[in-house]
Amino acid sequence: MGDITFRLFTTKLGGIAQLFAKDLLLDPRASRGVADVRHVIRAVGSSTSTQSSRDFIRDIGGSENEIVPYGSYEDTVADPDVDIVYIATPASHHYANVLLALNASKHVCFTINARQTAHVISVARAKQLFLTEAVWTRFFPLTRSFTRQIHELDTIGKIARVSADFSLLATNDRTGRLWKSELGGGALLDLGIYSIIWVFIALFRHPNNQRQKPEVVGSIVKDPETGVDVLTNILLTFPRLQATAVATTSLLTRTPNDYSVIIQGDKGEISIDRPAPRPTSYNVRLYDPTALPVRHVYDIPSGQGLYWEADACARAIRDGRLETEESPLDESLAVMEVMDTVRAQNGYVFPGPLEDVHLAL
Amino acid sequence: MGDITFRLFTTKLGGIAQLFAKDLLLDPRASRGVADVRHVIRAVGSSTSTQSSRDFIRDIGGSENEIVPYGSYEDTVADPDVDIVYIATPASHHYANVLLALNASKHVCFTINARQTAHVISVARAKQLFLTEAVWTRFFPLTRSFTRQIHELDTIGKIARVSADFSLLATNDRTGRLWKSELGGGALLDLGIYSIIWVFIALFRHPNNQRQKPEVVGSIVKDPETGVDVLTNILLTFPRLQATAVATTSLLTRTPNDYSVIIQGDKGEISIDRPAPRPTSYNVRLYDPTALPVRHVYDIPSGQGLYWEADACARAIRDGRLETEESPLDESLAVMEVMDTVRAQNGYVFPGPLEDVHLAL
Numbered sequence: 001m002g003d004i005t006f007r008l009f010t011t012k013l014g015g016i017a018q019l020f021a022k023d024l025l026l027d028p029r030a031s032r033g034v035a036d037v038r039h040v041i042r043a044v045g046s047s048t049s050t051q052s053s054r055d056f057i058r059d060i061g062g063s064e065n066e067i068v069p070y071g072s073y074e075d076t077v078a079d080p081d082v083d084i085v086y087i088a089t090p091a092s093h094h095y096a097n098v099l100l101a102l103n104a105s106k107h108v109c110f111t112i113n114a115r116q117t118a119h120v121i122s123v124a125r126a127k128q129l130f131l132t133e134a135v136w137t138r139f140f141p142l143t144r145s146f147t148r149q150i151h152e153l154d155t156i157g158k159i160a161r162v163s164a165d166f167s168l169l170a171t172n173d174r175t176g177r178l179w180k181s182e183l184g185g186g187a188l189l190d191l192g193i194y195s196i197i198w199v200f201i202a203l204f205r206h207p208n209n210q211r212q213k214p215e216v217v218g219s220i221v222k223d224p225e226t227g228v229d230v231l232t233n234i235l236l237t238f239p240r241l242q243a244t245a246v247a248t249t250s251l252l253t254r255t256p257n258d259y260s261v262i263i264q265g266d267k268g269e270i271s272i273d274r275p276a277p278r279p280t281s282y283n284v285r286l287y288d289p290t291a292l293p294v295r296h297v298y299d300i301p302s303g304q305g306l307y308w309e310a311d312a313c314a315r316a317i318r319d320g321r322l323e324t325e326e327s328p329l330d331e332s333l334a335v336m337e338v339m340d341t342v343r344a345q346n347g348y349v350f351p352g353p354l355e356d357v358h359l360a361l
Numbered sequence: 362m363g364d365i366t367f368r369l370f371t372t373k374l375g376g377i378a379q380l381f382a383k384d385l386l387l388d389p390r391a392s393r394g395v396a397d398v399r400h401v402i403r404a405v406g407s408s409t410s411t412q413s414s415r416d417f418i419r420d421i422g423g424s425e426n427e428i429v430p431y432g433s434y435e436d437t438v439a440d441p442d443v444d445i446v447y448i449a450t451p452a453s454h455h456y457a458n459v460l461l462a463l464n465a466s467k468h469v470c471f472t473i474n475a476r477q478t479a480h481v482i483s484v485a486r487a488k489q490l491f492l493t494e495a496v497w498t499r500f501f502p503l504t505r506s507f508t509r510q511i512h513e514l515d516t517i518g519k520i521a522r523v524s525a526d527f528s529l530l531a532t533n534d535r536t537g538r539l540w541k542s543e544l545g546g547g548a549l550l551d552l553g554i555y556s557i558i559w560v561f562i563a564l565f566r567h568p569n570n571q572r573q574k575p576e577v578v579g580s581i582v583k584d585p586e587t588g589v590d591v592l593t594n595i596l597l598t599f600p601r602l603q604a605t606a607v608a609t610t611s612l613l614t615r616t617p618n619d620y621s622v623i624i625q626g627d628k629g630e631i632s633i634d635r636p637a638p639r640p641t642s643y644n645v646r647l648y649d650p651t652a653l654p655v656r657h658v659y660d661i662p663s664g665q666g667l668y669w670e671a672d673a674c675a676r677a678i679r680d681g682r683l684e685t686e687e688s689p690l691d692e693s694l695a696v697m698e699v700m701d702t703v704r705a706q707n708g709y710v711f712p713g714p715l716e717d718v719h720l721a722l
Contacts, residue, residue, distance in 0.1 A: 161611060233596045
């Protein structure tokens with residue numbers, strides 16, 4: 001039984017932080033049949049006020065007898081009674097927050113460019129700390145089943161093509177983080193990542209690819225007012241596989257299909273139903289006309305499904321591993337390089353110091 | 362009543378030549394309600410033998426009392442009793458065949474690169490001859506209706522994104538034209554054109570685009586054995602519209618959706634059902650949850666629907682116009698430039714003299 005205690009960081013303590021915390025508080029056995037790990041939220045940190053952390057603890061149904069509310073990130077990371085930090089700030093703040101946390105603990109992160117990612121990976125390795133990019137989708141049972149279909153069972157034969165889209169019609173509310181470049185806004189970092197990871201799961205991880213990085217070209221259309229990317233399309237080619245992928249994301253339209261991802265091989269195709277970040281089913285259709293289509297359903301038994309990521313972190317730390325099999329750090333770096341490449345090809349730079357690397361830290 | 366007499370060129374006198382000829386022989390009024398044009402096939406030309414032309418005339422149900430069989434292209438174009446030549450040779454031969462025909466007549470063409478296209482356009486204009494790229498899809502009543510929806514009626518609002526695919530699982534028979542680079546083979550010229558034209562119909566022709574050419578990046582995967590392109594993906598950006606498109610084509614997989622093309626705006630989306638070259642229906646789905654989806658059906662009343670292209674040619678020639686509104690020559694040139702750009706970006710060159718321009722002709 002590996003107990004793991006979490007600290008949560010976030011500016012406004014809303015959205016994903018709340019969903020993650022609520023998932024952590026669910027009973028592992030009752031919610032998802034897990035008996036080997038247990039999570040405890042030990043501390044909650046806000047950058048603005050202790051009251052904000054108190055409100056958060058109340059909102060998630062927690063108790064101040066068990067969870068300490070903090071009013072600054074510095075105070076939060078100084079708490080000695082914690083194993084791992086979950087960072088729920090906007091993308092613009094990940095790099096600084098990760099570095100702050102690495103000086104005392106282990107954590108879950110998402111940074112703004114590949115140089116920053118490479119830097120935090122090197123710091124984590126030097127300090128022998130656990131680190132993972134917090135892309136929860138990688139940890140779903142559905143993802144494991146899908147991976148097995150295409151990489152072990154050879155269900156659809158030799159893979160030729162992947163297309164993946166995650167898009168939202170976000171034009172009704174232009175006040176949020178997605179429309180602020182100073183918070184790492186735009187479609188690419190917040191939505192596009194969920195297109196790209198499916199390409200990587202299908203092709204980068206393919207046994208025959210031997211983890212070769214893809215060739216990348218992309219196009220970006222920026223919003224004339226805010227400068228954030230509103231339409232980003234990426235072509236990825238994997239020469240060893242003779243396979244290509246199209247990863248797309250947008251703030252101006254929704255995902256057009258019932259499915260978000262389709263993988264085509266020479267025997268058939270697998271489509272993963274919407275939405276790309278949190279699918280609960282996929283479909284296998286073989287070209288053989290006598291084969292009926294099969295739908296594989298992986299309902300998320302309770303909560304949001306964020307706990308599987310937490311479970312993987314807990315097990316890795318318990319077993320002394322510094323990264324997870326589901327989300328290896330070389331893959332996080334390669335994904336970030338894809339996003340950097342497309343941004344560089346299209347002159348899309350985040351403002352001010354967001355792209356900097358601080359080697360002193 | 363404008364009578365038009367056709368000559369047909371082709372090496373093997375099969376496939377599309379036969380379908381086109383059969384469509385020409387249908388009664389215009391009975392087959393499609395057309396009363397103002399009439400087509401006569403006056404001559405059929407083969408590069409191999411007069412017998413081949415005779416067989417063709419028999420196969421299409423024609424009569425040698427009305428249709429003259431020729432055993433060479435030179436003899437065919439020398440026939441004075443013909444208005445227009447339909448070229449049904451492989452892409453590799455279009456340029457030479459078009460130039461041969463332009464010395465005596467008007468014609469329908471498809472060439473291998475933009476320089477050749479620009480050349481045949483300049484020759485046709487200098488000789489005051491009619492010329493059109495024979496992409497039949499442009500001439501469908503469905504295409505006119507679809508164009509009206511997005512460019513005049515503003516049904517789906519401001520257009521943000523187009524995706525179009527035309528792909529075939531062509532790996533079962535690797536002996537055909539598609540697998541021969543010396544015939545201009547590969548996915549791009551034969552299949553990809555039908556992805557690209559829908560992008561052009563939706564975006565290049567958009568009134569607000571003012572016929573600005575798109576920015577283009579693409580990726581190509583080549584077949585290791587034959588060198589032809591088997592997976593080609595193209596990103597097109599239209600800066601004036603703040604809109605993007607993804608056009609894809611493949612010989613290794615089929616088109617994954619029930620529809621081949623989807624156009625997304627800020628009010629909704631239109632999907633054109635498969636296949637991209639010959640669709641018979643499209644669907645309008647608005648984001649407004651009270652609006653029901655509408656399916657627009659344009660059955661092809663008889664034959665293949667190739668006659669609409671022939672009708673447009675006949676009317677243009679009758680009225681003294683040198684190109685059609687449905688398929689303007691600047692658009693054919695811009696489409697060819699897209700294909701040239703993607704090939705150049707990926708080092709995909711057709712062999713031998715196929716890419717040459719012969720300014721003496």
